[in-house]
Amino acid sequence: MSLTASLSSILAPLPATLADAASATIKPAVASPDLSWAGLILLLPAISAVLCGLCAARGVKGKLPGVITALSLLGAFALTLMLYMRCPTDAPRTIHLFDWVSFAWGSGAAEGAKWTSFLAPFSLYVDSLTLLWMLFVTGLGSLIAIYATEYMESDVGKGYARFFGAVSIFLFAMGSLVMGGNLILLYLGWEGVGLASYLLIGYYYSKPSAVAAAKKAFIVNRIGDLGLALGIFLIWVNYGTVEYDALFQAVTASTDSLNDGSEWTKAAIPYCLMLGAFGKSAQFPLYVWLPDAMEGPTPVSALIHAATMVTAGIYLIARTYPLFQLDPGALTVVATIGCITALLAATIGMAQYDIKRVMAYSTVSQLGYMFLGLGVGTTFGAVYHVFTHAFFKALLFLCCGAIMHGMAGQLDLRKMSGLRNVKGFGIISWTFLIGCLCLAGFPFTAGFFSKDSIIAQAFGSGNDRFVLLGWIAVFTAFLTAYYTFRVWFRVCGGPTKYEPGDELHGHGGDDHGHGHGHGHGADDGHGHGGEWHPHGPRLAINGVLLLICLGAILAAVPAYLGGPHQENNWVMKMVSHSSAVGGIPAHDHGASHGADAHAHHALSFTGIADVHTATSVVASVAGILGIAIAAFFHLFNRKAADGLRQTLLSNSLTRWLPIAMENKWYVDEIYHATLRVPARALGHIFEFFDKSVIDGVFVDGGARIPAGLARVFQPLYNGVLQGYAWTMAFGVALIAAWVFWLWLQGGAA
């Protein structure tokens, strides 16, 4: 209807390849009660959460909560692996655990039976996409939990149990989000991870900024949640089910209505779901919560705000990919928003000094890539990028956390330098480097392959708009490489120089702050007035860093084994057996478009026939260029960076650029001024209206009417006997007259 029409007029029509791809079918699910032990994957974190709560209630002093959580997550990971081994990939499996929100009505209605029940059982839908996601969610989750057992040790007995309880809740919620067999269960997970995120961002609850960030995260996510809820309603209205299996069958059975704009309720579905995904995955315009979310402990940033939770939006779109083909403009919107976000976040990331914040913006940016991938029609690229990104971004965050841990909360890249040479920081520096290379898309790293598969699809789509987006993506890749290595060169390269963060003085206080005062005070003698030494991490952190670093490197392996068009890529296989199969382009572009098509792809000027290869070359060049520039400004000639900034600032034409970038393009301020302030003013107005007009004028005023009337008749009750007698007599006389009158009239008639 109007919504669709207006959007369609703006956006390009559906690319031909997508139309083809949409016809890909999803196999009906097989009910597998024998796999119901998979419910343990959800149950283990839930039990762990309860146990952590009990630990908190009993005031357990010790690392017991961390151990419980780590063990339960490892157990969940093991179970997921087992599920991966045992679960056949020929068709999705549904595992019914118990009934949840299920009820039926209209028992007599025969026709339209779809709308006589609402079934949202607590059931699992396991296909390869689920397994892929759960593998890295539980895997990374376990690793990061182990990391956190050491990282959070300064809070043992205080917030330790709370932290791990929240992490367990997160894993439970993420598990139900990913494994849930219907959209309602997904919604449960969706809000559940929001709750966990809220609790963990606000972990340092005595810091007002942390509390504000937690609140902001939840509220912004709620906006997305509303979109998701509306999407779910629309789905139920159109298909009469919210269960994936039945839904996909219904959607694929009625693809003929794909381009039929008359059914706007169907066409609106992807837009609603998209809103949910944008909220959870921090896309423009709802990305603002993610950078603030860095107020949480770093393991949380790594796990939730980099690796897993923020990819829930990607998961949602990949999971409901068939629905995104209902409206021709939907995927274009996804791609455009993704690309805008990627560029915007990258520009902001360039100008930040807080290394965690840089990483946060890079996360937003990379999530933008993923949405771009989904939008241009390569669910594989998007999912692969999710996969690789999960590892290297977790690695980067954990490195940041380790640095912070060792440097008393120092995160300002201007105040640290040459950490690679500091004792104990070696592993951190080199794993950090690997992470940076992946992020920067350095050739033959995991990030390189996954990012290229997205950009290549954009170039190869044959759609001018997508090609433009592809160029923006390449430019963003250049920016990414720059700001990534800006961080690394600043922090790990150059001469050794550092100063501690502000948490040094927070040790004695009752206040949490960034409570990383981890019991090293005695060793290092740091404290008030004492000399301060940075300290390197111990086994748990280093081990986890190395493990995840290994994972980040190995994430490239599928790409190496993937063949010329990644058709043998493990991730590709996983995706192609899932509901996201509709977004996988035909393996061989030559096969579908003929040999000539190669000559006309957007990168033909490079002279390379294959779009993938051409993209690789272009993106590599962009990445290396970015690294080189970063090296120039931040490793060899750090003065030049400041000089460049000064130059930009001094020129009135360009001075807005660094200022705007450093101030995050003022998006927060704009939101504050356009949304929060008016709404709050409205709240005040409404309260005034409520109290003064409704209550004051109408209610109290109405209550005064009887009083006013009473004033009219009050002289009758003047306290003198005869006054009352007069009233009574007059009344009696009138009544008598009236009664007699009636009698007379009645008698006469």
Add this chain to the structure above:
Amino acid sequence: MIASPFSSANPSLLLNSSMHAILPSSAELSTPALLASSDAATVNIALLVSALLFACGLVGFLSRRNMIIMFLCTELMFQAAALAMIAFGKVHGDLSGQVFVIFILTVAAAEAALALGLVVLLYRRRETLDSEAWSELREA
């Protein structure tokens, strides 16, 4: 119509001696129509007097300030009621009206006793019979 001095059907039973002297006897009112008219007129006049007495009593009760006179006025209204009862009793040929006048008399006596006791009490308190001296129930 029992004991009616005007009824041709019922020669007077009571007023045979002295009353016959002052009241028109049945012999004088020989025409039935005239008799009926006169009979009805007596009742009507009684009713009219009753209504007027009641109105008078009411007016007096409402406008006189002296509490004793107010009570007298209520007695006046009692009288009016009694008169009306007897008049209607005559019309209906029933003695219940008269019996009720006995009760009215009783109530009036009781009321007079109590009311006068109250008046004395009130008078002791305020040294006045003005009813307006007692207006504690005044609103606002």
Add this chain to the structure above:
Amino acid sequence: MDFALPPLHILAQATLGPEAIALLSASAISAAGLALLMQPGRKSGNNQNGSKFRFEGLRIAGTVIALAGFAMLLVEVIKRAASDGESASIPPVFPMIFGTVALAGATRMVTHPKPVFAALYFILVVIATAGMFLLLGAEFMAFALVIVYAGAILITYMFVLMLAQQSPVEGVGDAWYDRVPRESISAVFVGFVMLATLADAYFSGTTQRFLADRRVDGETRSVELAWDRLDAMPKLLLETAQGAYRAQWKAETAANSATDSAAATTGEGTAPKLASIVRKADGTALSRMDGGRRIEAKLADGSTVVVSIPDAMLPDNSRQVGVDLVSKFPAGLEIAGVVLLMALFGAVILARKQIELGEDERRGLAGMRRITVDGEAGGLR
């Protein structure tokens, strides 16, 4: 609609007929007269002289107007009593006289500034009313009224008046609250509304027709009821029967003597005594007869005679009222006695001298524990 709405439409349809208008206007005139008579006095006792003439003039005018109104009302009322155009040739003089006296007394009572005079006028009203009672055939009530009211109640009033009346202060005259009526106009207005209502109720055509109907019934009904009452009084019945039998016996012996002088001479003297009344199966003794009742009675020798009792021998009003009082309203009679007793107690308690008792004494009298000196232990505040 399911409910009977208040039939307001009747009000809309209603128009006042000429008769009603006549009544209303006459009532209004009477009311106006009374209003003038309720002399608007002054609060202060002084300076009466200047306006005295005015007051007198008002009073006279009021009297005239009130009389005119009353006369109009009387005319209207008598006119209505006359059946269908036949006017009464002889006006009901006695009712008019008694009525006028009663009303004059009432008016004066209401308007008189001196309470004692008001009470005396009230006695006049009572007496005039008693006269009306007599005219209506309620001899017992007439005398009872005079005895109880004029004799007892009013005397009490007089006593209280004298007890409570402040001695007139020199130069001030009567108490101001006796001179100045309170909102007399509105009071008269209410009185007028009441009067108009009552008058309209009493003297509308419908009521009058109804009363005429009832009167026709009442003629016979009253006789029936009187016979029933007689039947219910065995001793009086026997006496009445004896009287009737005596007259009957005399008449018979006279008749007999005309034929048989011997018998007449022997029968000279008294009639034989009736020993008892013969009751019929349903318990009643009297049988219906033209112009009276027939009764069977046994003589001393056991022979049965039939006695005819004429209507003229019915019991008198006092006896009948007495029978009704005890047979129809025994409970009311008892309650009336209780009411009087309670009134007696009440009057005694109310009017006795109040003795102010302290808290402690009151508690003591009530049989409660006395409060200790500091007043705290009892917890009473």
Add this chain to the structure above:
Amino acid sequence: MLPALTYLLLLVPIAAAAAVSLAPSRTAKWIATFGSLTAFVVSLAFAWSFPGWTDGSMHPAEAGVAIMPSLGISLTLGTDSVGLMLILLTTFLMPLAMIGSFTAVTEREKEYYGWFMLLEAAMVGVFLAKDAIMFYTAYEFTLVPMFFLIAIFGGKDRRPASIKFFLYTFLGSVLTLSGIIYIAANYANAHGGQWTFDLATLANHCSTAMDRTTQYWVFILLMAGFAVKVPLFPVHTWLPLAHDQAPTAGSVILAGTLLKLGTYGVYRIALPTAPVGGVELDQFFAILCVIAIVNTALICWVQKDAKKLIAYSSVSHLGFCMLGLFALNPVGATGSVMYMINHGLSTGALFLCIGMIYERYHTKDMEQLGGLFKKMPVWSFFMVLFTFASLGLPGLNGFVGEFLCLMGCFIAEPGAANHPGLLGPWWALIAGSGLILAAMYLLIMLGKLVWGPLREPHVDGHGGSHAGSDGGSHAGSQVSSHDGSRGGSHASSHASSRGSSRGSSRGSSRGSSPDASHGGTLGSVHAHADAHDTHGSALPRDLSAREIGILVPLAVVCLAIGFYPKPMLEAITPSAEKVLAGYPALVTEYAANGSLLPVSAAGASEVAMAQDVGSSDARATQTNELGQTR
């Protein structure tokens, strides 16, 4: 068995009330607790033996004791699954509220607990009533105990609050009564003067035999009372005041069950009785709901008083509840009933939490309190839990109802299969913004009360001792100025005496001090601010075992409903279907014609033709009656 249980349900609280009033004061709380627990057990037994869980039928079906046979009034008790659930909610909340008052109320305990027991009987009576007069009597009788509870045990502005509460709701329900009597009289007219007040009979009569215009007006009359009680948007202003001033347990019961009387009335009486009005005014009331949701949520946002915030949030939440009902489909109605129960649990729990804070700090002002997690982690845990339950986090109880209400609203389109409605996606979209706003204000409350740096209204020496002299005098002066501005003359006259007599007592912030001029029967218990203080210091810093003990059952139930709502849903839906049985046809007609009412003389014939036979017959008879009346 079943009828006996229903009578027991009514009698147990009444007996407890009698016992409370006869027994010594110190045993009052134990008697009340025992009585309410017994009532809970009885209600459980009733639920256990209840045969109508799955078909929405009313049980026990037996006719009750006739009270006024000539008017067809009888004490007929019975309920269906929905009413039973609300009974369970009532009897479940009541012991918790009682136990929660142990330390909060130490004066005039007999009155306090006695009124509560009577209140319980009345509330259960409403849900048990099958007779309209019985319903109304119980419905109105709830006002009396609550009036006294607020007026005696309330806060500073308790008198205006209690009076407004009483008069406002009373005014509304009198209109409801007139509606009921109208139907009954109509029934009596149609059935030859045979009266009945049986709810089902009346509903059946009104919906089938009365003409449409009449139904429309009857619906308005019925809704007048229920809307005030719910409360819907423009008639809600008594609620924040009453909540704010009521004692904690009073707020719990007020939010938990009393408000549900209104929604239950709409569900049980208004909707099935006058479906024409329900359809005709559907969008009107839905607009009110939406306004309530958004408007009140924004008002919540700017509240400074935590209790008031939650009170306003009740208005917003009940907007969702009513919106679900006015979706006119089983999804929405089921969600609405779920919402009633869940709102009772979570908001009741929130009020309990706030009350616990109030007992310790004697303020609910979020500007003065903050960061309590540091001192009271256990309390904070429950607060966070119930807040999230209240904002509808899936997995907790609030979600199911909220989601289904919104969904019901969303799918309530005229063209929808089976159960067409008159709302639709846009309504759900606007109402859904309430979800965001709810998150906003509730999280702001959490952010102020639970998180953040610790802020307490006074200098706190040790643990729960509130008698820091400097802080006390500061608080005293602050309060007195506050009083002066709000409370007018009477407050200012006490401020000085308070300040002088008890410079330290923070208890004075409890509100107005005792005053003879305001004494009377509603005399203040605030004479005993000192007592409160003593008890305040007797309370541990964090929650005591008793307090945890009353919050844990609530938390368990919240979680249980969140994860296994199915039995409830399956029990509600048949009942909801029965309630909405008459609606689809009317909605379709309304959607086609734009109105159900005979609009004009010209259009009347068409409408009359469209009407079913029964109602046109009714119209004919009615015309005859009118003619006869003339």
